[in-house]
Amino acid sequence: MIESTLFKGISFLSSQGQVQQDVLVKDGKIVLIEPSIKEHAEQIINEPGLLLMPGVIDPHVHFRDPGATHKEDLYSGPKAAAAGGVTSFFEMPNTKPSTTTAALMDDKKKLASQKSLINYNFFIGATEDNIDELLNVENVAGIKIYVGSSTGSLLVDDSESLQRIFEKANKLIAVHSEDEATIKRNLETYRGSSDVHDHLNIRSTEAALICTKRLLELAKRTQSRLHICHLTSKDELDLINDYALKNVTTEVSPQHLLLNAPDCYESLGTLSQINPPIRERYHTDALINGLKNEQISLIATDHAPHTLDEKLKQFPNAPSGMPGIETSLPLLLTLVNKGRFSLEQVIKWMCEGPVACFNIQNKGYIKVGYDADLVLIDLKKKHQLSNKKTLSKAGWTAFDGWNCEGSSVATFVNGQMVFRENDFFEDIKGKEIFVGLQR
Ligand code: DOR
Ligand code: ZN
Ligand code: ZN
Numbered sequence: 001m002i003e004s005t006l007f008k009g010i011s012f013l014s015s016q017g018q019v020q021q022d023v024l025v026k027d028g029k030i031v032l033i034e035p036s037i038k039e040h041a042e043q044i045i046n047e048p049g050l051l052l053m054p055g056v057i058d059p060h061v062h063f064r065d066p067g068a069t070h071k072e073d074l075y076s077g078p079k080a081a082a083a084g085g086v087t088s089f090f091e092m093p094n095t096k097p098s099t100t101t102a103a104l105m106d107d108k109k110k111l112a113s114q115k116s117l118i119n120y121n122f123f124i125g126a127t128e129d130n131i132d133e134l135l136n137v138e139n140v141a142g143i144k145i146y147v148g149s150s151t152g153s154l155l156v157d158d159s160e161s162l163q164r165i166f167e168k169a170n171k172l173i174a175v176h177s178e179d180e181a182t183i184k185r186n187l188e189t190y191r192g193s194s195d196v197h198d199h200l201n202i203r204s205t206e207a208a209l210i211c212t213k214r215l216l217e218l219a220k221r222t223q224s225r226l227h228i229c230h231l232t233s234k235d236e237l238d239l240i241n242d243y244a245l246k247n248v249t250t251e252v253s254p255q256h257l258l259l260n261a262p263d264c265y266e267s268l269g270t271l272s273q274i275n276p277p278i279r280e281r282y283h284t285d286a287l288i289n290g291l292k293n294e295q296i297s298l299i300a301t302d303h304a305p306h307t308l309d310e311k312l313k314q315f316p317n318a319p320s321g322m323p324g325i326e327t328s329l330p331l332l333l334t335l336v337n338k339g340r341f342s343l344e345q346v347i348k349w350m351c352e353g354p355v356a357c358f359n360i361q362n363k364g365y366i367k368v369g370y371d372a373d374l375v376l377i378d379l380k381k382k383h384q385l386s387n388k389k390t391l392s393k394a395g396w397t398a399f400d401g402w403n404c405e406g407s408s409v410a411t412f413v414n415g416q417m418v419f420r421e422n423d424f425f426e427d428i429k430g431k432e433i434f435v436g437l438q439r
Contacts, residue, residue: 001428003027005372005415006041012052012366013344023052025372028414033368043417047376050409053347054364055087055118055373056329057354059141060174060229060251060300062151062321063089065111067096072305072393074108074115077325078430080391081303082117082419084326085408087373088354088363088433089118090141093125094152100125102137109432117418118411119363119373119430123174125154128161135170139435141358142171142227147211148178150275151304151319155180162214166222172358172438174227175215177236178276182207196265196273196315203277205233212236216243223247225439227357230302232256232276234286241295249297249357252287254328255398257299260284264398270318271311271398274304291349292341298353301328305394323394327385331399333377333406343379359436372415381407 007023022037023030032039063077081089091108093099099108105124112120123144124137134143145165149155156162157180166173186202212228219226220243228250231237240250255274260281264272272278290296304321311318332346355364362371382405387396411419416428 002043002416004041005043005045005412006037006039007052008044008046009048010045010050010052013347014366023366025412025415028372028416030366030368030370030372033366045376050376050378051343052366053343053375053377054351054366055375055411055413056085056350057088057360057364058086058301058303058325058328059090059298059354059358060253061089061091061303061325062094062305063091064095064305065115070393071307074112076391076393077303077305078116078118078120079424081325082411082413082424083391083408085329085375085377085411086325087118087375087411087413088360088430089120090358090433091120091122093123093144094146094150094154096152098125098152098154099123100127100130101133105137105140113429113432116430117424117426117428118413119433121433121435126156126165127154128156128158131164131168134165135168139432140171141174141435142438143169143173144176145173146176147215148176148180148183148207150176151321157181162218166218166224169224170439172225172227174229176230176275177208177211177215177228178203179207179211179214182210193316194314196270197262199265199273199277199315200261200279203275205235205279208233208276209235209239213239216240216245216248219245219248227251229300230256230276231287231290231296232279233283237286237290237295250290250295251298251300252291252296253300253302254324254331255302255322257284257287258331259398268398270313270315271322271396273315273318273320274302274322275320292345297357299328299332299349300354301325303392305392307394308396311396322398323390323392323396326391327397327399329375329377330383330385330404330407331402333379334404337379337405359438361434361436363433372412374412375408376410377406378409379406381405381409383407
């Protein structure tokens, strides 16, 4: 274990804009930021050409452990994440078994403490009858409700149960918002179709809108803390805007920003099949605007790995979901280089946004006293994303062949280097993320 690291004359973004200073890290924390630090450090990083940014916090991933570890596990997922500049994650409860009790939550945290290279915490999954577990479990990312069913067996869509959870919840409620009844009806209409384009007709904009309206009404009435996962439609954004509730936050995934229908279904087929689906261009444009005008709080990958064999089954037999934890930062940095976004915006959406939304303690900023979760990036590094380079057990990416400019070069978790170029330092383990009061 390295006890202290000094970043010599490193550039980073601060509240004063881009500055070049020395940053001293000791015992996992940032302890000093000054123009010229004389103090001795065990390790010195002198990389004037690189930029330092807070480690990416990805608050929506599926690492499949326990239960489907042939797709991913709490070792492979965090390793892929570290390579992508991600230093912390929140993982979803749709594992096998689903994470629906405090005891199962403890099991998962224990697994992560033994296997994960980066920092971790987890959502507890809501069922119709586990309200006591939801209320009593401590220090979790939040409560996750699948109001429409997706991968796994979790589903709560009856009004009575939803009302009870919203009224009583003492923590943030994150939702997968698609109306189950509408989806079921559409499934009847498109029964027998093997055309992946029908994914959009089955998981329609209407299904998302009906469910989101229902959830906004509940949040308004109960004043609970609602977080709507992976927004996909202009319609929902407009509705959320109309409600203008201070207790509601939202997220969007890179794939919903960068891919659009019908092109993705032509070129990628079932590889682009995810829930809720990738929609037409005007939705994508609205999501980008929603981020820019601060209507959307953050970017989360919804890293949902399935193997290529599973994904190449014909529609509707392929599972929904795609991996994304390794490619999110390079894709966003590429957009910075293209002049579409600023680096400030990317840091706001991928580091500061999650901190504010979930009330994560001591992370997301390069500031004295904060955890030394840091990424060295080379903003000008040109590279090509490819299935071959993928570290996730999924073994593929929807962005295969995409040319990127900008990449993580080294990743530090609690002051320890876990990744550098192609090397991993595997004796390092992440820590449980501390989440403050959410409601
Ligand atoms: O496409 C999806 N895949 N959407 C979800 O909500 C779940 C996820 C998964 O776990 O595979
Ligand atoms: Zn979801
Ligand atoms: Zn998800």
